[in-house]
Amino acid sequence: MAVRTFLEAIRGALASEMRLDQCMVVLGEDVGVKGGVFLVTDGLFAEFGPERVIDTPLTESMIVGASIGAAVNGLHPVPEIQFADFIMPAFNQIVSEAARIRYRSNGTFGCQITIRAPYGGGVHGALYHSQSIEAFFTHVPGLKVVVPSTPYDAAGLLRSAIRDPDPVLFLEHKKLYRSVRGEVPAGDYTVPLGQAQVTRSGTQITVIAYGLMAHHALEAAEAVAADGISVEVIDLRTLRPLDLDTVLSSVRRTGKCVVVYEDNKFGGYGAELSASISEQAFDFLDGPILRVAGPDVPAVPYAHVLEDWFMVDPGAIAAAIRRLAAY
Amino acid sequence: MAVRTFLEAIRGALASEMRLDQCMVVLGEDVGVKGGVFLVTDGLFAEFGPERVIDTPLTESMIVGASIGAAVNGLHPVPEIQFADFIMPAFNQIVSEAARIRYRSNGTFGCQITIRAPYGGGVHGALYHSQSIEAFFTHVPGLKVVVPSTPYDAAGLLRSAIRDPDPVLFLEHKKLYRSVRGEVPAGDYTVPLGQAQVTRSGTQITVIAYGLMAHHALEAAEAVAADGISVEVIDLRTLRPLDLDTVLSSVRRTGKCVVVYEDNKFGGYGAELSASISEQAFDFLDGPILRVAGPDVPAVPYAHVLEDWFMVDPGAIAAAIRRLAAY
């Protein structure tokens, strides 16, 4: 197995999928000749040409809206939103249209599109190039939301997403693109949607995370292991549908739980996790479900000192674990 | 004090505020000659003329975007989104712009607008005329979100919202417009933003709700009182900033809590309530925080039988209360 960066794994899966599936097209701003602003789609244009790798005008609503129509008529579009922050102009098309076509037509129409969007902070991107956007979309019935954290999962989940008959939002943390490497099989493997993974076993506290935070959670778990605290870490991988079974069975064992997310705390995705756990595992809880999340200011400020202030880091997670362990 | 419908109270507050504040303008689709599709703005055009009551083209992004600019240059715009469901095209302007102008300019610019939007189901409006949209916006730092449930609060909160120097989303449940009446003082009173109200005192279980559900919660509380269950009901009135003090002090007394919302359950506003309570009142809890909320399908279907299936009713709330009481 070859060692690949997170970015290379995604690029490889896009390419292999396009080879398999003649109906798959990639479209978005700068995805063609330039290969995307992060070079995720680099090489696709050369291999598949301008009909299947489309440099679109700067119009997110069109990118998604046309993808919906194209999907209805037989293509499998994989639109890229250049930064997740810029998905907002397409909100109506995603929420009112893509997510509802199947339900509103009583199952007679579907919409097989996978919207890729780089998200997340810690990359000096400031207010509009750092956002976590999952909370807006995980609330929407009819959408699937995937957030991989390893190269292996990224490629495997992306294939599943592209093949899924329903709209999937596929979020790629920008900071992972080049900083994370891992083994990626050459073959056409998939990782199923909707399955969380226990990435570290432990007995005293469950830490639930995804994306960049899945790495921070592991680091924090290592840090507190020195203090004799045994932490189980769950990487959700798919946020919707949520694999609540894996979550609950862990929390029922450990009795304590920390939910980690990078997004603003209030109303973030972790709120749902916490609410679901307390609803369904209350009797097993030996302490409050803590949330470690971003502060409630509009996204990440630019200046280094402010960015550091904003970002959840392993230290903050470790502190919460220690606090909860002492509970 | 005169008895007014919910709708009349809002209309009255708009009119009285326009008389007081020469800078206030109302704009939106059909708000002028027609007086709005629900007649909330009826009469304003006749009194204040086309410069202050503006029938706009059918363009929600423009309605909000131009309101932002107009606010920066001295107007106090009160845009109407005809149905909350149709706020999605304006999502970018609300979330990326209105909510952030102050933060991103380090406090040197502000944006005094109040976006009114009729929301909610049970009115035979189907998928696109029934939605609850608060979860999308309560997650956004920089926005205030208000959901009144009585004529008195509606008028008082609307005045506070319009006078607030920051953007406020003011959600009016369509079903309350004509079905709820109450006393409304003639004078220029306000109800402050950010304060919940205990609308019923009780000792055993706290039920937290807002909008139409605040009424259903009271009904459910009455119903279970017959069984000797003493329920405290909190009407949040403002969802953001959340009056967590009132919530926590009640739950710390009762030890049990039911959170009610009409929106889809997964990732809805009540998830944050539940998460905040379990974080900050865990030691006081004698049972799981239950949520009674809409099913996770894309909004309310049209056929009566399906609509009834979707909507949370007092019976469902009472059932949850009984279940929790027996816990």
Place this chain on the structure above:
Amino acid sequence: MAEASIRVSDLAAAHGLRDEDLLRMYRLVALARAIDERMWVLNRAGKAAFVISGQGHEGAQVGIVSSLRPGRDWLVPYYRSIAGVLTFGMTPRDILMAQFARAADPSSGGRQMPGHYGSAEHNILTTSSPVATQLLHAVGIALAAKTLGRDQVALTELGEGSSNQGDFHEGLNFAGVHRLPVVFVVENNGYAISVPMSLQSPIPDLADRAAAYGFPGVVVDGSDVLACYRAGREALERARRGEGPTLIEAKVTRLTAHSSDDQQTKYRSAEELQAERERDPLPRFRRQLRDAGVLDEPREAEIAADVKAAVDDATDWAESQPEPDPATAYRHVFAEPDPAIGPEAAGGAGVRAATPAEGV
């Protein structure tokens, strides 16, 4: 009407049609009108909670959609497209089932408000309420057709008010860049609910906006069915020749209130409403066909009877159909496992979504 099939009047010949084609178009206009009127009757009788009408728009829709090829092209309608969807294959029963929100309603199984038509069987895309979104879907359908090398055109309809939405600009621009086989039909009835054209647009003819996207814009009198037919045919042929999109603006009249929730006398004068009646496409088409010798009194009566029977049948049948079962309300949020493939289908691995046009 078998004997009509061989008749070719001058009027028909001038359009490359047979009389039978003209009569079919006439029947569709009359049928759409009759269904529409029936919906209002049901509304007043308390049997239909909500009606949204196509009265005044039928001529434009029938005229333009007549050149769309069933089973091949796509129609992406809006809520006034009753005549359009009838022309493209939906039946009076289909329309009435949507009106009564019955389980077997092919548009949505009673899930959507009436007026939100769709039929996978007929390549009529499911309609939503937020306006103008569908325009981008039509563009995407056309993109797929081009990419997959399929001989298909997408035709979409929307109101003039809706054409002010950003999606209009983004969609026409992209279609223009790639010269996609798509036809945009703006049915301009002068109002967006109560807001008149003067407050909606600074220019009188929205067709002029096509110039901003490098393709032709055509204004056509929507009360003139055959003028609409010509405009539609030309636009569709252009698209099929690979020459790209056309924007058709059909000037129509809205003969009813915006919907059953609206009171249009509040914002339109009695004189205006009276004058608008003159622009009704139905009597005009009838006169035209009579003058051309295509329609005579017996034939007209025959069609009227036929239409009435169809509407009666549709009403009775739809009303008698069962309501949706609440137990099904959880279904179709996501694709359901295809029993032929097995339960993994829902998980997503290895599944290809069946799309209605896959056979084309």
Place this chain on the structure above:
Amino acid sequence: MAEASIRVSDLAAAHGLRDEDLLRMYRLVALARAIDERMWVLNRAGKAAFVISGQGHEGAQVGIVSSLRPGRDWLVPYYRSIAGVLTFGMTPRDILMAQFARAADPSSGGRQMPGHYGSAEHNILTTSSPVATQLLHAVGIALAAKTLGRDQVALTELGEGSSNQGDFHEGLNFAGVHRLPVVFVVENNGYAISVPMSLQSPIPDLADRAAAYGFPGVVVDGSDVLACYRAGREALERARRGEGPTLIEAKVTRLTAHSSDDQQTKYRSAEELQAERERDPLPRFRRQLRDAGVLDEPREAEIAADVKAAVDDATDWAESQPEPDPATAYRHVFAEPDPAIGPEAAGGAGVRAATPAEGV
């Protein structure tokens, strides 16, 4: 330069200006260029993580914005508007403070990426990243001016790629309906990052889109500062006369990569890049002023020295300024209580937001 104030060359006279005005414009173009080049130097030196440039756009911005009245009109800029905001009152220190993300950066206090300028003091609206949103803010500013009877014009700048966004259509349409005092300036540099005009628009001149909204569209050569000056002045005067909006398309060149994160050689040939250098407004303006006898070598050297001193000063000063204090990062999510009014202010009752232009 006091003595220049009385000189009026033919070139100046032809524009109703004095030589001093021309020299001020020249200095602004040169200053913007010098600041811009400094930012790239800082970037290469590892002192500036991100640079987004206005090189090639300066002539259009200085030319057009010169007729905007400080303290009265509004400028609604975008990320390439360095020359524009300098022309409208911001200083080199302001620009460099944004570049270094310092606490005293008037644009955002170091919260935003460099290039997101704003100044409440100068009626320069705070810039965000999502493109084209600001166009609607300019429309709203103009609406307020009209409603409040204020003699103000709003001028906004955006890229040609951004003009394909839906907000463009919605904004121009509304401005056209109400003939608002707003000027839209599309700076067309031929690329949206890597996407060339041929894939962005089916028509070559975006100014032609103004016709869709009933007001004039003007194409102007953005490398010709005085042509831009004339176009800007005319549009602003039109707006002040109550005749409504104008769309100006300035054909400019992007002399740098899109930003410091971009490698433009990947999508632009060496020949193309070489040819574009010919369209640099700075040497062209310099030649023009020399030919007109407005600029001589000593004066040019004086301005060059003056510009260099200003850029050095701004760089040193900004670099030496303190970084933002993380303790302030929670501030300004909402308005803060005005100590003069008391703490209830935050609650909202009875408070009026102070807006920058309230005194106008």
